[in-house]
Amino acid sequence: MIDRAPPVSPALIPSLIWSLSWALILSTTLGCRPDPDPPPPSDASGVTVTHATPAVAFTPEERATILTLSPLPPTPPDPTNAVADDPAAARLGQFLFFDTRLSADGNVSCATCHDPALAFTDGRRLGQGLAELTRHSMGLANVAHNRWFFWDGRADTLWAQALGPIEDEREHGTTRVGVARVLAEDPALRDAYEAIFGPLPPLADVSRFPVAARAVIDDPAHPHHVAWTAMSEADRDAIDGVFANVGKAIAAYERRLRSDRSPFDRFVAGLRSGDADDLAALPETAQRGLRLFIGRANCTLCHFGPNFTDGEFHSTGVAPLAGGALFDPGRYDGITRLQADPFNAAGPHADATGVSAEAAASKVRSVIRSPDSWGQFKTPSLREVARTAPYMHEGQFDSLTRVVRHYATLEGAVMPSHHQEQLLVPLDLTEQEQSDIVAFLEHLSSEPLPDHLLAAPEDPRHPTGP
Ligand code: HEC
Ligand code: HEC
Known part of the structure; x- marks a missing residue:
């Protein structure tokens, strides 16, 4: 047809x-x-084994x-992600993957649709966050081996992929400034982030950093976009840097999901x-x-x-x-x-x-x-x-x-x-x-991943040894 x-x-x-x-x-x-x-191998004593x-x-x-x-x-390797194989970043990323505070209603995390108990999918036909999506949630096994991401390949790195759902109104529905604020306001998260990426911008200053702001290219009248364009270019750039770092940390975790x-x-x-x-x-x-x-x-x-x-x-x-x-x-x-x-x-x-x-x-x-x-x-x-x-x-x-x-x-x-x-x-x-x-x-399923990769770590900070 x-x-x-x-x-x-x-x-x-x-x-x-x-x-x-x-x-x-x-x-x-x-x-x-x-x-x-190959010729029949011999064991150590020289006896031929079958x-x-x-x-x-x-x-x-x-x-x-x-x-x-x-x-x-x-x-x-991911040459576009300097922390791709940094254990501290992977730990922070794992924490954020399960963190529902990165959502508009406090209920949605990446794990909502990528549930470790369901091989990082959700068992549903169509993904469901704040609203239903038009596509099926993808599994994450060996995701770091991919060349393109999403069903339509609209992301070219694992870290950039992670930024999409966070601001999608049907998924997490939050904003990049909102995400930076969650990091800034939780002392453990702030420590974990700053130990890897350096100081966060001064988010306490709401005149510079509104509570919710993001670029909404296809809807410039959207209040989030209006708030975003009211920010200085330098502040927007700083927030974009934090947002990208969040993606890079999450990607460092996802890289460990090998099958x-x-x-x-x-x-x-x-x-x-x-x-x-x-x-x-x-x-x-x-x-x-x-x-x-x-x-x-x-x-x-x-x-x-x-x-x-x-x-x-x-x-x-x-x-x-x-x-x-x-x-x-x-x-x-x-x-x-x-x-x-x-x-x-x-x-x-x-x-x-x-x-x-x-x-x-x-x-x-x-x-x-x-x-x-x-x-x-x-x-x-x-x-x-x-x-x-x-x-x-x-x-x-x-x-x-x-x-x-x-x-x-x-x-x-x-x-x-x-x-x-x-x-x-x-x-x-x-x-x-x-x-x-x-x-x-049915025989392409791996032995389970280690338990410590299947839930949020208690603390996002990497334990620093003596
Ligand atoms: C022309 C390329 C092509 C061939 C040949 C092909 N596939 Fe696929 N396969 C795809 C694509 C593309 C998708 C996703 C399609 C979609 O979602 O619309 C897919 C999806 C699947 C899925 C679903 C996986 C998931 O996670 O949803 C399975 C299972 C699968 N293929 C098995 C097979 C088997 C078995 C064969 C041989 C009989 C086969 N494929 C032949 C390209 C191909
Ligand atoms: C509301 C459900 C939902 C939430 C929440 C969600 N995802 Fe997804 N995920 C999906 C769906 C659906 C797709 C496919 C979307 C598409 O192709 O348009 C997808 C695709 C992906 C892919 C691409 C895999 C591939 O092989 O290309 C990755 C990686 C991924 N999600 C990771 C994440 C991360 C990390 C988060 C949290 C920041 C997250 N997802 C939040 C439903 C969700």
Whole structure:
């Protein structure tokens, strides 16, 4: 079906090129070294130990592809965030992630929609803060590995992402001056903040720093915006700096939410070592699903690499929750918003630590807003996916079975333009094959994170040792 998106020329070519070059990098660096079955290893006494093989007899090509999917590499650096790996900043950020004082009614925190007990999602179709959102809350597993953030990629760094919900009237609904004031008025928070970032502006002076003020670009008559523009430029800049620092601290915490110890990772370790127990971590049905996932079902066209995503945007044809025509422009608007965002990686609040900072900034300058991007959404990671139902950008599907059936049949699919349909074609998969793929997806959940990451620390200050 054709919807209201502008009709366009060869869709997806840029992202395909990106995907393909990634696949190439992955296969040359990780996978495609000749990887014959290693000789039977010997133990210390020189006695040969058995080299087990998986239940499913994978071909050498399949094996090579599977090896590109695990292990997850170390968390990549964020050159735009000078405190990305600072433990004190991570602790402050963790405290703020759970702090409902960063909201207009004192009830909403990041954890309202990203609940650690639900793999950092909320179990709802659409996110709900002060009001209901139009999109589904995303999980946060391995979020620091992402290239773009949000379903539409309207943020290019993890720290800038965090600033969006704080001022969104449907989410936290507070303002950047309000956030700075919470920091200034709580002695423990103030200490924690100032130990990392230096002195806060003199927020006690309400003639300079109104109680609630923020930039509301699309509604200049908004009282928050009027209060904001009445402030001096230097004071606005100081507040923007504090706001960015809040995002950077929260990002330092989120960087710790790694998911890399799943039964699938054990299985891949077993493929490398021949350890029978590790190989048995993935039941045969899930191994069959894995073979389909990387093969006939073609899922690794978009969900590839150890985080199971190409980091790019596609149309998968999922119909809107309310039925009817597609209405969410997705990536098309995301690019405009990213480029207008003063907190993007090319903006004045991005740190520049190391040579890759320029690369981070050039991402936002070079991204092209093509009409093809209308109605595209980010390929999500599939790590933890069995724990994050419902699925897709509006939470349209309740179960993994339903998601896989969508890809298998494309029944009811609504595509923004006929070009994109060429990437996804109905798959010829039996019921058994579909449930094998589901079984595979169910083995991408990691062992739990340490408890200390799952709730607010009692004190936002980093304990200073003797
Ligand atoms: C009211 C619910 C709600 C609140 C509160 C909320 N989020 Fe989200 N979060 C969402 C939704 C919905 C999305 C996807 C939004 C979109 O694409 O437009 C999202 C997306 C994200 C993403 C992007 C993940 C990715 O892979 O791109 C991150 C990171 C995130 N939120 C972190 C946070 C942080 C940090 C806070 C607190 C400062 C927060 N969220 C507050 C609902 C919420
Ligand atoms: C053309 C690229 C592409 C292909 C091929 C593809 N996916 Fe996806 N996948 C996506 C995108 C994009 C989304 C998000 C779509 C949305 O929300 O509208 C997604 C979403 C999902 C989700 C939901 C995750 C969540 O957190 O909501 C699952 C599960 C999934 N895909 C599994 C698969 C499986 C299994 C296959 C193979 C049968 C597959 N995908 C093939 C791009 C793709």
